[in-house]
Structures are given as C-alpha cells and as structure tokens.
Amino acid sequence: EVQLVESGGGLVQPGRSLRLSCTASGFTFGDYALSWFRQAPGRGLEWLGLIRSKTYGGTAEYAASVKGTFIISRDDSRSIAYLQMNSLKTDDTAVYYCTREDRLAFDYWGQGTLVTVSS
Amino acid sequence: QSALTQPPSASGSLGQSVTISCTGTSGDVGGYNYVSWYQQHAGKAPKLMIYEVTKRPSGVPDRFSGSKSGNTASLTVSGLQAEDEADYYCSSFAGSNNYVFGTGTKVTVL
Numbered sequence: 001e002v003q004l005v006e007s008g009g010g011l012v013q014p015g016r017s018l019r020l021s022c023t024a025s026g027f028t029f030g031d032y033a034l035s036w037f038r039q040a041p042g043r044g045l046e047w048l049g050l051i052r053s054k055t056y057g058g059t060a061e062y063a064a065s066v067k068g069t070f071i072i073s074r075d076d077s078r079s080i081a082y083l084q085m086n087s088l089k090t091d092d093t094a095v096y097y098c099t100r101e102d103r104l105a106f107d108y109w110g111q112g113t114l115v116t117v118s119s
Numbered sequence: 120q121s122a123l124t125q126p127p128s129a130s131g132s133l134g135q136s137v138t139i140s141c142t143g144t145s146g147d148v149g150g151y152n153y154v155s156w157y158q159q160h161a162g163k164a165p166k167l168m169i170y171e172v173t174k175r176p177s178g179v180p181d182r183f184s185g186s187k188s189g190n191t192a193s194l195t196v197s198g199l200q201a202e203d204e205a206d207y208y209c210s211s212f213a214g215s216n217n218y219v220f221g222t223g224t225k226v227t228v229l
Contacts, residue, residue, distance in 0.1 A: 044122070044221070045165065045208050045220045046220065047210075047218040047219070063217070097164060103153075104151075104155075105155035105167055105170035106155070106157070106165075106167060107176060108167075109166070110164065111164055112164055
C-alpha cells in the first residue's frame with residue numbers, strides 16, 4: 001500500500017526556518033517525482049514545487065511564490081523528501097502536503113502537517 | 120500563473136448529476152491534455168478522481184467523468200450520492216514544469 005507521511009510541522013516564529021519531511025513506503029521511491037502543496041485555512045490548494053527522480057536529473061522546480069525561499073530535496077536511500085522553508089511569514093500558515101506525481105497528476109497524498117507561523 | 124476558475128458552489132439532488140467547470144487559458148487547460156480533478160472531504164487530504172482529462176484511477180466509480188473543450192475542462196458526477204458531497208479542485212499542467220490549480224467548488228447533495 002502506497003503511503004506518504006509528512007512530519008515536522010508546528011509553531012514557528014516569523015522569519016525563522018522549518019524543514020518538513022515526507023516519508024514514503026509501498027512503492028519504489030526513486031522512480032517517482034514528488035511534489036509539495038499547501039492549503040491555507042479555508043483556502044484552496046497551492047502547488048509549491050516538485051523534485052524529479054534521479055532518472056530525470058533529480059532537479060527541482062518551484063512555484064513563483066516560493067522560489068528562492070523554499071527548497072525541495074530527496075534522499076532516495078531513506079525514501080524521504082524534504083521541504084526546507086526559510087524566512088517564514090504569517091501567510092505561510094497552512095497544512096502542507098506531499099504527493100507522488102504520476103502521468104502529470106498527483107495520485108497519492110499524505111495526511112498533511114500543519115505549519116503555524118506566529119509570534 | 121493565475122488560478123483556474125471554478126464556480127464556488129454546485130448542487131444536485133440524490134441520484135441526479137452535477138457538472139463543474141474549470142476555465143483556464145491556452146497556456147494550461149487548452150494547451151495540454153493533462154487536466155486532473157481532486158475530491159477533498161472536510162479535514163481530509165485530496166484524492167485523485169480524474170487524470171489526463173478523462174481517465175479514472177483504479178477504484179474511482181465510473182459515475183465520475185471528465186471532459187475538455189478548448190480552455191475549459193469539466194467534471195461530471197452522475198447518480199449523486201451522499202458521499203460525493205465535498206470540495207472539488209481541478210488542476211492543469213502549465214508547461215515549464217509548472218502546475219496550476221482551480222479555485223475549488225463545493226458540491227452539495229440535496
């Protein structure tokens with residue numbers, strides 16, 4: 001069974017950094033691209049970026065809204081993807097999801113982890 | 120990249136059909152056959168319902184169908200059931216390894 005489990009969320013002060021993890025199981029992690037999303041309270045889904053499989057270079061792409069402040073990486077040996085979030089603002093308060101990408105759609109989602117940015 | 124436009128709400132009676140539209144541009148919906156739809160129940164993670172405009176993942180009932188014409192994609196839910204009451208989001212590949220999502224539609228089953 002494919003599972004994605006996010007962790008690392010919590011309360012953080014504005015301007016600080018936070019790293020989220022996405023631990024995968026039930027599939028060959030290295031064969032897939034992974035994406036990160038967020039959903040602010042009462043709002044819609046926002047795609048943040050993706051990291052390709054090593055077969056396709058292992059490189060990352062980002063939404064314009066987070067480019068330069070968020071960094072996505074992966075550790076295929078541990079089946080974990082990371083979202084490093086820097087210079088956090090109150091507007092970054094949201095539930096953060098990781099997803100597996102297949103055929104340019106997001107076929108499996110984690111349960112999400114809540115990040116609250118507040119002083 | 121602007122969000123895709125969806126109606127805020129839609130409704131239908133039990134057993135009836137409801138169709139949700141998703142309007143983008145030639146740079147996303149109109150330019151690629153990579154439109155997908157997601158169902159999200161309150162407090163839960165989204166679930167993929169349709170990919171590549173018309174295809175259903177294993178386990179998704181055939182009551183759910185997708186289509187596209189020009190810059191507008193649509194999701195139709197036929198034979199509405201109580202458990203179909205949820206928020207629905209469309210998404211499209213937008214080139215240059217970018218994705219854009221819709222504003223979301225709340226479906227109510229009357």
